[in-house]
């Protein structure tokens with residue numbers, strides 16, 4: 001029920017109640033919430049007010065709409081610490097989710113100036129360009145575009161990239177991964193990216209660029225990971 005005398009706007013009261021019902025498990029992930037018409041009747045408010053509450057919850061990533069089908073509860077966001085240097089596969093397995101990859105592109109090409117500089121190679125040296133869609137429990141989470149120097153991994157085959165790249169680097173190529181520098185920025189997925197992520201453009205994403213190095217300080221990958229903002233929450237531990 002809503003309190004029409006309260007200084008808290010009615011749409012915010014409805015949002016709060018829907019949030020509580022979701023966190024109490026009344027509507028589990030994937031379940032449909034009642035229709036706008038039903039909510040209008042339950043709360044005794046206008047359809048516009050109900051629509052505003054739902055839109056806010058959609059924008060927060062708690063609900064998602066499917067055309068012609070209704071509004072559903074989204075899976076909780078993955079909380080990703082920004083401290084340890086882990087792989088996507090490790091991150092998902094540690095949460096009990098099943099990682100999988102769709103390999104969109106695997107090719108050898110000449111790097112542009114920026115990539116060559118980051119990898120500390122010549123523009124005439126070849127790199128592998130790898131584009132992968134990363135899934136957790138069959139939900140697309142991120143697009144990853146990776147550049148790797150061919151001379152470090154002369155035997156890399158596309159089969160290896162259907163699984164974990166870091167496993168290949170450490171176990172097959174027997175190299176030691178030491179660390180990375182990351183930059184993160186907000187962006188909007190373009191039409192092609194939105195399609196790969198199964199969302200509708202423009203869609204909020206977080207882009208992390210990682211330049212990683214081996215224990216001998218040689219850079220071995222430049223990666224741009226484009227994460228669905230509705231599926232991720234990044235956390236970091238800070239100290240004063």
Ligand code: 16G
Pocket residue numbers: 086087088089090144146163164165166167208209210221223225
């Ligand atoms: C993570 C890394 C990425 C790395 C990938 C390897 C970030 C921002 N990026 O997604 O740099 O290439 O893991 O994953 O965390 P894989 O071993 O499962 O292929």
